[in-house]
Amino acid sequence: MNISQIRHFLELAESLNFTAAARASGVTQPTLTRSIQRLEEQLGGQLLYRDGKDTRLTALGVAVRDEFEAILRSEDRIHGIARGSRDGHFDKLSIGIVSSVAPMRFARFVRRALEQLPMSEMVLHPISRGSGMQLVLAGTLDGCIIGEMPERNAKLDAVPLFTERLLLGCGAEHRFAQMDIVSPGELAQETYIDRLNCEFRDRVTSFLQANGNLPTARLRSEREDWLQEVVAAGGGICMLPEHSRISSGVILRPVEGLELAREITFVSVSGSGNSQVLLDFCRLLVREKWDD
Numbered sequence: 250m251n252i253s254q255i256r257h258f259l260e261l262a263e264s265l266n267f268t269a270a271a272r273a274s275g276v277t278q279p280t281l282t283r284s285i286q287r288l289e290e291q292l293g294g295q296l297l298y299r300d301g302k303d304t305r306l307t308a309l310g311v312a313v314r315d316e317f318e319a320i321l322r323s324e325d326r327i328h329g330i331a332r333g334s335r336d337g338h339f340d341k342l343s344i345g346i347v348s349s350v351a352p353m354r355f356a357r358f359v360r361r362a363l364e365q366l367p368m369s370e371m372v373l374h375p376i377s378r379g380s381g382m383q384l385v386l387a388g389t390l391d392g393c394i395i396g397e398m399p400e401r402n403a404k405l406d407a408v409p410l411f412t413e414r415l416l417l418g419c420g421a422e423h424r425f426a427q428m429d430i431v432s433p434g435e436l437a438q439e440t441y442i443d444r445l446n447c448e449f450r451d452r453v454t455s456f457l458q459a460n461g462n463l464p465t466a467r468l469r470s471e472r473e474d475w476l477q478e479v480v481a482a483g484g485g486i487c488m489l490p491e492h493s494r495i496s497s498g499v500i501l502r503p504v505e506g507l508e509l510a511r512e513i514t515f516v517s518v519s520g521s522g523n524s525q526v527l528l529d530f531c532r533l534l535v536r537e538k539w540d541d
Contacts, residue, residue, distance in 0.1 A: 252320075252324060254285075255320055257285060258285060258296060258313075258314075258317060261281070262306055267304070294309045322390075323388075326389065340369040340370065340526040342370065342371045343372045344391060344394065345381050346394045347375075347376055347394065349444065349473065349493060350395070350513060351492060351495050352495075353494070353495075354539060358537050362533050368526075386404060388518075392531075394513065396490070397448040397512070397514075404518060404519060406517050406531075407516050408531055408535060409512050409513075409514050410537075411512075413493070414490070414508075415510065416490075416502060416504070417501065419480060419486045420483040420484075420498060421481070421498055422483055425502055430502065430503050430504070430505050433457060433506060433507070436462045436486070437463065437464055438464070440465065441464035442469075442479055442484065443466040443468065443469040443487070444471075444473065444489070448511055449509050452509060456506070456507055468484070477496040478498075481496040481497075492513075517531065
């Protein structure tokens with residue numbers, strides 16, 4: 250396989266439309282189709298289902314998409330290092346952020362970091378929950394901001410930033426918005442909006458099932474912005490970390506008996522081989538007053 254095939258596949262995975270992907274890639278549709286077919290032959294399996302006008306990723310396609318994106322990020326980073334070498338600058342930071350971590354608490358910190366690290370360039374990459382630590386260990390990312398560390402690793406340094414509770418989200422016109430605390434018994438008949446990237450999904454499900462109050466999930470997605478706007482518009486309820494609210498129309502309320510919280514953490518490779526700009530960045534993280 251080659252970089253062009255990977256780019257063609259990622260464009261197609263984004264649009265799920267051969268014509269649009271070919272246009273975005275700057276090639277003809279037959280050229281893009283042959284490129285995808287050759288990639289499938291090399292991998293030994295189908296990457297996409299093609300059923301008339303319906304195109305969607307297979308399980309293999311979903312599995313390799315993150316890896317292909319990591320390859321392109323590595324290529325971009327190599328080009329950046331080469332440009333930096335020519336220009337005399339090496340202060341580029343590649344930081345991954347999982348989609349369930351909202352930007353509100355980080356906007357102020359990023360502004361300060363840009364002010365205090367004037368010779369640095371920050372590149373923020375969206376990552377999945379499972380890929381962040383692996384990308385840091387592989388050197389693709391300098392560090393990542395994650396919601397929950399699945400396991401401790403002696404090769405990684407973890408800087409705890411702040412803790413946030415899991416709360417119930419609803420629209421301003423929803424009856425729950427008028428309550429100080431919501432009883433689990435109130436949830437069973439509600440339309441549930443399922444945040445697929447939520448670290449607490451299984452624990453919330455177990456809690457509600459144990460009480461016989463599990464609502465019906467009618468909408469599921471990894472797109473936090475879409476789901477929260479649906480909740481704000483009164484389309485249902487969701488469970489949401491208290492500092493991860495993106496939509497101003499979402500009202501947050503605690504659920505009686507549900508006491509879950511996560512620690513937002515910055516993870517980077519441990520040891521003395523880190524760049525000076527990464528060490529300075531970590532010092533700024535530690536000094537930041539996250540609870541203000």
